[in-house]
Amino acid sequence: MRIHLYGGLACFWYLLVFAVTTLRFNHPGLLPERREPAIQWERATVIPDLTDDLKLGEAVRGDLDLIGWVLPWNLQKTPSGDLRFELVRPGRNYRVTTDRAGGRVSVEERATGAGSAINFMHGSTGGVPGTRFLQLWGLYTDLTTGLVLFLSVSGVVLWWRRARDRRLAAVVVVLGLLVSAALMLRVWIFG
Amino acid sequence: MNLNVLIRRIHLGSAFVLLGFVLMYFITGLVVTHGAWFGEATEQVVRRTEPFPRELSASPDAAEFAIQLRERLGLRGKPSRMEHRKDGSWRVSFAHPGHVTEVTIPADRSPLSLVEKHQGWQRILVGLHRLHGYGGGGLYTLWALLVDVTAVSMIVFAVTGVVLWHRMTRDRRLGWGILSAGFVLTASTLAYLMLRR
Incomplete structure (x- = not known):
């Protein structure tokens, strides 16, 4: 529980950046890339x-x-x-x-505006040539990726332990995963 | 209903909405950010020509032209924007994860040239990760809608998680420390990118 709690807090800011940038990819007008005067x-x-x-x-x-x-x-x-x-x-x-x-x-x-800067933060692990500082963000991204995968599993386990009706719990989790997987397969195989 | 129970339910609900797509994004994200770990993707290229489908009703600069072309040629994938080239021809590509077809439409409506690229599993995962934006048909609109739902759920999930921690914990020093460190790193990275000459 403690790892889940504090691991979640460690991911908090990255998840916000990830969510905002994901919305921006879908809606480029949300934070448009600008070309300021030279x-x-x-x-x-x-x-x-x-x-x-x-x-x-x-x-x-x-x-x-x-x-x-x-x-x-x-x-x-x-x-x-x-x-x-x-x-x-x-x-x-x-x-x-x-x-x-x-x-x-x-x-x-x-x-080029905040849009291009925040895009970098979506998932850049390699840094930018000429500076080591931005490699810190890359480390944070890698750490968060691992943590999110771990927290997804630990979250389901924690919920499973507390669930009153475990059969229903299992159906919800499996059904959710199956629907997502089916959509991904549909996009991949049938385009 | 107790407020803690309500927040926990919102946290749980948003987690279930997220689970499938978050797993996909963070697994495929590894291939995007650490491509070298997974090796070079294979690519098979097939070139062919097709007669110009005369029954197309839209002109190439109309939004529905690409959709009509996709249907007439029996292609699959999300259409890109139509590109009008200097020689008067038009180009459009249709992409779905691991597969891209580029179609060039000559200015004189002579046979179309098609370049089909079948890519390896790494590109399939990258394609799933990078698929976004509305348009291109019902399936892609549904996908874009789910991407939006996932992003909003992620914000709700993250915020309710912090609220739950705050309400459940008496000694919050470690939690504030972790949150502050994350904030300082995020804010300083953004400020560095925006303000550094």
């Missing part, structure tokens, strides 16, 4: 001499203290040897252009 900024920096464009993009990201994925399919090399790339992460996108001769990097930054 903000331009520059920073003086020494651009490393790397031949691999992806590694160069990641090095520039680290130097700018940004986080996110460098999109490998959007790497553009200019005739002067500079690199233009997109960096994306939940909540914000960047378009980065290096200026090797001027020793500067210019960045076009755009916030």
Whole structure:
């Protein structure tokens, strides 16, 4: 009972995030993804001499203290040897252009709203490149997944022990599971 | 009726509504978040052509066109949005877990080209997990409705669970500690994503 109780409390916030994001997937207008106006900024920096464009993009990201994925399919090399790339992460996108001769990097930054940030929290376990902090959320997600599976079983056991009419209890649980499974099979096999 | 009994019944009721879908979501979620553990899904691709079904009454930009096309071609799956391509052709895909059919409709209504992809069990589980949104026929509307019911039940289940804990326990220090830790992590993760440059 105590494990069920405190395990449930540990899951509470994740379950709320999971439920809200699930509603959002069904109703995208609930928390729409936005493209805020772009903000331009520059920073003086020494651009490393790397031949691999992806590694160069990641090095520039680290130097700018940004986080996110460098999109490998959007790497553009200019005739002067500079690199233009997109960096994306939940909540914000960047378009980065290096200026090797001027020793500067210019960045076009755009916030994408709470919708994209909260989507990440639905089920991300891998974190975001450039930061370790978000791996904590991944750990929490994994912990919650295990706990929810455990709590589903322990909840049914606890209820079974207290149920006055166990036959009815069994019928309710089995029927619920069968109806859900039948619908999933129907969608899978017959589309 | 005693308030504790009422809250417990709501908690139980919402749990029963949730049980089947929550088990599905959290099991299939493992394949979504830890795909590498389960290996690469196999994929069989079959390409074929079909004559343009002349009896279609809707135009490709109408919402019912995809449904009519699915019926005429004997396809299965939830239709995507119709995509109008630069060369004047249209493209739509029909997906159900583990199976995708992409249909390209040439601008001159010459034979349609179909690409059918049969995917392995990993993609079936991912497909079940990611199926959402209204539209696409009665089955998918029912599914979307159950997804909504599951999400709302989850909120009711979580909130009544906390209320039950609060009413059943005298020494709440450990519980408040766990709840606060969860709140701090959730709020700081969201704030980090929203506010970090």
